[in-house]
Amino acid sequence: MASNAREAMERLASESFSLVILDINxxxxxxxxxxxxxxxxxxxxxxxxxxxxxxxxxxxxxxxFSMGAEDYIVKPFNALELKARVEAKLRRADSLARSNVSLCKGQLQLDASTQRAYSLEGAEPRAIHLTPREFNLLFFLAKNEEHVLTRAQLLDAVWGGSGEVFDRAVDTHISAIRRKLGSLSGYIQSVPGAGYRFSCLKHSQSGSKAA
Incomplete structure (x- = not known):
């Protein structure tokens, strides 16, 4: 346990941690x-x-949550609840690490083991710099290609169904991912009244017509 930010950063630089509990103040x-x-x-x-x-x-x-935090717990808190939430986050992180290590969808490559994303549009892969939360959200969408996923499903899969997270957190993260994807942003489609779908099909057809 670190008593201040300086001590925390020193310990992070010299030790290895699977999860971090952080105070704002x-x-x-x-x-x-x-x-x-x-x-x-x-x-x-x-x-x-x-x-x-x-x-x-x-x-x-x-x-x-916009920055990519896994959870947000307000003091005073129940120790058993904190323990349950920590264990849930660790299980989810382990599950992602053991899931499909790499996905290649259209001109997008996602590596779950390193949480890195690449655009394959040019002669050389271009790194797409995503936060851990943005990567997990994009990976889940791509893994369920062509399926319409509701905000509730995305919250449950990526945020773990935390009661402190709001639907608009999904929209905020989707907007950020689209900006970073650039010309590949069309892979993430909004489905009015439902949620979001990951699809390379429409994007590929558009690219073929423009060629």
Missing amino acids: LPDQSGFEVFTEMQAHKNYKSTPVIFLTAQSEISSKIAA
Whole structure:
């Protein structure tokens, strides 16, 4: 256990952790800033992070989930509930690591073992820099290609059905993924009144007509 941000970053640099529980109100730095530093670190960009904090404002929760946090628990908390949530996040991370290691859909390649995404449009693969949450969401959509997935299904699969997450968190992450996909953004289709579908078919047909 680290008492401040500096100590936390020192331990992260010298030790290995499967999951991190992080407070927002640290004495020397915001927990949000520590999370940002973790995502920039190659060894921890895919590590699940649970915020455990006294801040109950909706804006803080939305900020945490938008950044890619796995969960957000408000103090005071039940120790058994925290234990259950931690175990659930670890099981999900392990399941993803053991699932299909690589997916290649159209001109998009996803590597689950490293949580890296690549565009195969050019002569050389182009890295698409996604947060862990964005990668997991895109991977789940691509794995269920051509199936319409509701926001509730996406929340359950990627966020673990946490009661603190809102439907709009899915929309926010989808928008961010589309921006990063660039010309491949058409792979993610909105289905009015239902949710989202991953499909390479329409995108490929459009590309053929333009050629």
